[in-house]
Amino acid sequence: DQQVKQNSPSLSVQEGRISILNCDYTNSMFDYFLWYKKYPAEGPTFLISISSIKDKNEDGRFTVFLNKSAKHLSLHIVPSQPGDSAVYFCAASAIRSSGSARQLTFGSGTQLTVLP
Amino acid sequence: DAGVIQSPRHEVTEMGQEVTLRCKPISGHDYLFWYRQTMMRGLELLIYFNNNVPIDDSGMPEDRFSAKMPNASFSTLKIQPSEPRDSAVYFCASRQGTEKLFFGSGTQLSVL
Numbered sequence: 001d002q003q004v005k006q007n008s009p010s011l012s013v014q015e016g017r018i019s020i021l022n023c024d025y026t027n028s029m030f031d032y033f034l035w036y037k038k039y040p041a042e043g044p045t046f047l048i049s050i051s052s053i054k055d056k057n058e059d060g061r062f063t064v065f066l067n068k069s070a071k072h073l074s075l076h077i078v079p080s081q082p083g084d085s086a087v088y089f090c091a092a093s094a095i096r097s098s099g100s101a102r103q104l105t106f107g108s109g110t111q112l113t114v115l116p
Numbered sequence: 117d118a119g120v121i122q123s124p125r126h127e128v129t130e131m132g133q134e135v136t137l138r139c140k141p142i143s144g145h146d147y148l149f150w151y152r153q154t155m156m157r158g159l160e161l162l163i164y165f166n167n168n169v170p171i172d173d174s175g176m177p178e179d180r181f182s183a184k185m186p187n188a189s190f191s192t193l194k195i196q197p198s199e200p201r202d203s204a205v206y207f208c209a210s211r212q213g214t215e216k217l218f219f220g221s222g223t224q225l226s227v228l
Contacts, residue, residue, distance in 0.1 A: 006158075034216075043120070043207055043219030044159070089159060103172070104217060106151075108158030 003027045004092050006107035014115050019077040021110050023090030026071065030092040034104065035064060035075050038087040047088070048075070080114045087111050122208050122220035130228050134196040137223045139208030140189055149217065150183055150193050151207040159207070165191065198227045 005024045013019045021035075031052040036044035050057040050064045050073070057064050063076045077084055090107040121140040129135055141148045149164040163173040165185045173183070180199070185191040195202055203226050209217040 002157075036217075036219075041221065043209070043221050044217075045219070046216050049216075091159075103149075103161055103164065105161075106159035108156070 002108070003030075004090055004105050004107040006088075006090055006110050008110050009108070010111040010113070012113045012115060013080045015082055016079045019075075019080045019084065019112055019114065021075040021077075021088050021090075021112065023073050023075075023107055024071060025073075025092050027092070027094060027105075028071070029094040030105075031095065032093045032102070033064070033066060033073050034091045034093075035062075036089040036091060036106075038089065038109070044089055077112075080112075082114045082116050085112055085114045120208055120210055120218050120220035122206075122223050124223060125221065126224045126226075128226045128228065129198055131199055132197045133227075134194065135198045135202075135225060135227070137193040137206050137208075137225070139191045139193070139220060141191070141208070141210030142212075142218055143189065145210035145212040145218075146188075147211045148185060148191050149209045149211075150191070151209060151219075153205040153207060153222070162193070195225075198225075200227045203227050 003026050034049040035047040037047045038044040048059050048062050048064050050066050055066050066073045087109045089109045091104040093102040093104050123138045146167050150162040151159045153159050162175045163183045168185045183193045205222045205224050207219050207222045209219040211217045
């Protein structure tokens with residue numbers, strides 16, 4: 001059972017327009033969320049994160065929105081650029097009652113293609 | 117820093133053969149993670165270590181999979197015997213004290 005879901009395997013956007021990538025989660029214990037970006041033949045790299053005490057975090061062209069009641073987060077990229085074409089993974093983590101380290105649970109990824 | 121280093125970058129082997137994937141984490145990082153990426157399931161956590169000790173291996177799919185971390189700068193993931201369904205990209209990642217994971221470039225494994 002996937003606790004973090006990215007229901008859109010792919011998304012195409014015109015250069016200069018907004019890209020919106022969505023992510024849903026089922027575990028109400030998740031309290032920290034991240035987005036990773038992955039180019040072909042490379043490992044994922046950290047992009048942006050948000051704590052559950054916030055509903056928005058912005059870093060340049062990238063903004064992450066968190067809707068806790070809907071268990072939904074989204075990544076907005078404005079304006080989109082061809083270099084943003086990559087696979088984007090949503091990830092979430094929770095404090096563990098056992099005291100063991102937080103682990104990241106990843107979604108299946110969304111392939112974003114920004115068309116010139 | 118060179119980042120997380122994985123080898124080999126590509127591995128092609130025949131069913132039944134033993135496969136060993138290697139990882140050198142970033143110096144000073146005390147957590148090391150092994151992930152597997154497939155089209156259907158995305159990035160799955162297989163096992164992670166803290167200070168060289170395996171903490172959670174519940175993601176390891178079968179007894180054919182094993183992982184070791186003999187010291188702070190080296191870890192291996194072994195599959196014996198390998199099967200075609202093991203074909204995937206295997207990532208190693210490390211971190212120290214935060215949620216921010218640093219990933220290696222991965223090993224593309226193809227089991228024929």
